[in-house]
Amino acid sequence: MxxxxxxxxxxxxxxxxxxxxxxxxxxxxxxxxxxxxTAVERNSLAVKGTLPTGVTFSHQEIEAVTQTDxxxxxxxxxxxxxxxxxxxxxxxxxxxxxxxxxxxxxTDSAEFSRVLIKAGSHSKSVVVIENTGDTHLxxxxxxxxxxxxxxxxxxxxxxxxxxxxxxRHHAIVDxxxxxxxxxxxxxxxxxxxxxxxxxxxxxxxCDLSGVYFATAGQFFEHRMFVDHKVPNAKSRVNYxxxxxxxxxxxxxxxxVFIRAAAEGTDTYExxxxxxxSDGARADSVPNLEIETGEIVGAGHASTxxxxxxxxxxxxxxxxxxxxxARRLVVxxxxxxxxxxxxxxxxxxxxxxxxxxxxxxxxx
Amino acid sequence: xxxxxxxxxxxxxxxxxxxxxILKGVDLTIKSGETHAIMGPNxxxxxxxxxxxxxxxxxxxxxxxxxxxxxxxxxxxxxxRAKAGLFLAMQYPVEVPGxxxxxxxxxxxxxxxxxxxxxxxxxxxxxSAMESLKMDPSFAQRNVNEGFSxxxxxxxxxxxxxxxxxxxxxxxxxDSGLDVDALRIVSEGVVRAKEANNHGILLITHxxxxxxxxxxxxxxxxxxxxxxxxxxxxxxxxLEAQGYAEYVTA
Numbered sequence: 001m002x003x004x005x006x007x008x009x010x011x012x013x014x015x016x017x018x019x020x021x022x023x024x025x026x027x028x029x030x031x032x033x034x035x036x037x038t039a040v041e042r043n044s045l046a047v048k049g050t051l052p053t054g055v056t057f058s059h060q061e062i063e064a065v066t067q068t069d070x071x072x073x074x075x076x077x078x079x080x081x082x083x084x085x086x087x088x089x090x091x092x093x094x095x096x097x098x099x100x101x102x103x104x105x106x107t108d109s110a111e112f113s114r115v116l117i118k119a120g121s122h123s124k125s126v127v128v129i130e131n132t133g134d135t136h137l138x139x140x141x142x143x144x145x146x147x148x149x150x151x152x153x154x155x156x157x158x159x160x161x162x163x164x165x166x167x168r169h170h171a172i173v174d175x176x177x178x179x180x181x182x183x184x185x186x187x188x189x190x191x192x193x194x195x196x197x198x199x200x201x202x203x204x205x206c207d208l209s210g211v212y213f214a215t216a217g218q219f220f221e222h223r224m225f226v227d228h229k230v231p232n233a234k235s236r237v238n239y240x241x242x243x244x245x246x247x248x249x250x251x252x253x254x255x256v257f258i259r260a261a262a263e264g265t266d267t268y269e270x271x272x273x274x275x276x277s278d279g280a281r282a283d284s285v286p287n288l289e290i291e292t293g294e295i296v297g298a299g300h301a302s303t304x305x306x307x308x309x310x311x312x313x314x315x316x317x318x319x320x321x322x323x324x325a326r327r328l329v330v331x332x333x334x335x336x337x338x339x340x341x342x343x344x345x346x347x348x349x350x351x352x353x354x355x356x357x358x359x360x361x362x363x
Numbered sequence: 364x365x366x367x368x369x370x371x372x373x374x375x376x377x378x379x380x381x382x383x384x385i386l387k388g389v390d391l392t393i394k395s396g397e398t399h400a401i402m403g404p405n406x407x408x409x410x411x412x413x414x415x416x417x418x419x420x421x422x423x424x425x426x427x428x429x430x431x432x433x434x435x436x437x438x439x440x441x442x443x444r445a446k447a448g449l450f451l452a453m454q455y456p457v458e459v460p461g462x463x464x465x466x467x468x469x470x471x472x473x474x475x476x477x478x479x480x481x482x483x484x485x486x487x488x489x490x491s492a493m494e495s496l497k498m499d500p501s502f503a504q505r506n507v508n509e510g511f512s513x514x515x516x517x518x519x520x521x522x523x524x525x526x527x528x529x530x531x532x533x534x535x536x537x538d539s540g541l542d543v544d545a546l547r548i549v550s551e552g553v554v555r556a557k558e559a560n561n562h563g564i565l566l567i568t569h570x571x572x573x574x575x576x577x578x579x580x581x582x583x584x585x586x587x588x589x590x591x592x593x594x595x596x597x598x599x600x601x602l603e604a605q606g607y608a609e610y611v612t613a
Contacts, residue, residue, distance in 0.1 A: 316445070
């Protein structure tokens, strides 16, 4: 049907030859992909603070909302029928962000975890998931955004240096609903996230944003797929990454599929990478497949560049030293997306972490 | 009293055809409170002089010296030159996405003054500089030079001149791209800053119209990488009447 082969995630132990796995260092996945990991059910996802009225959270039997070919997600589903369910009641407008976090349990075994986030029709909410510490985590996260709902999901990967994290964040977005996702990946050894969106009724929209900063030896992969199969849906993708240090490696794949029925589609995706030193590698692959010409717009852009000498010269000519000038430029680069988080304390914490990554990278 | 002294300055740039010499021996001395206009045709090397003094990495100094009160400027990094008291108002200031004017100015003032300016006084300083240059207060929240009109960029440069209080200001074609009103506002800013700080000015321009507002004490005609004629303000009047033809063909 589609020649967009990069989205066919083979349902067998990947060898690395598959399009979906060709960038991923399989040997560093802690056996989560081939069944050799010691899987455990930890239910580490928990509410931080108190839940506002109109929101419930429980660990319970869970049913998958969608099928997937992703081998890690299928192993998670075979392992357990239980998971965490976060529900936002229909029509609820939740002013404060709903805070969830994961505590870490070390790296001897791997947590296999299922999560369902359900935004009731016409509800409005912001959900934050804070991921910190060292762990191995295989995560099947499904998101249902009911008609007219607005959901913002902020997923923060502030992991320690030993973490291996493989996750699929799959959102099903219904009529006139809006799903906004902000992914921040600034820690971990290997992080592989699949933010995917399925529009199931007209008027749906999504905005997938992300930032990542990989330093020496880190591998961060973000692989989107937006499936436009209904008319008049809108998608925006904007990911920005920085890399510094030997063998820092990031992968960004942006797959957008506009099916024949998806007239009136409006889509644009953008990935920008800042290479801060030699020896780092940024792969950036936008894929757009279009089966109908009756669309509003479809485009993509991908850039990978180094520090702009003219920017550094301008700042330094005002007395700002090289380190501070670089810090300003990097903060400025990420600011467009980090400022979208809208929670001052988290924005400052992420920027401080980015400063730290930059300082660690040296010159 | 400070002195900026340029002696026998030769500068080249790397091109695909190898190094090309642009400045072919420039001598110039500027003292505090003096305004020197450097006038010349396009491509004569005026901007190269400005950027070489500021330390742009594109230019290689092959011979000569630049000193500020006896200190070797050419040995200094770009930020050290600014700390020593040099300021370059650029012809084409670059955009710095995601960095607000307010954050940029405060970071620069902190670097140059050696400590963060006291918040209340600083807010007042910025406000008054912006008001006198007829800039909207929302300007401070915009990203540095991003989406600025030509006039806004020049106002922003001169606002920095007023706030950063250098010993010597090099104004590289500050008049280019300005309409009559903007030229007057920007020029008044330059004059106001000079009255407040008594810095020396090296004013680089192609046209004489800015000299109606910023009166030069000395005029230097620049052609083919060197100063070819020097005089007082009357030299500008001669250029206004006759143009650069005589120097270009010479």
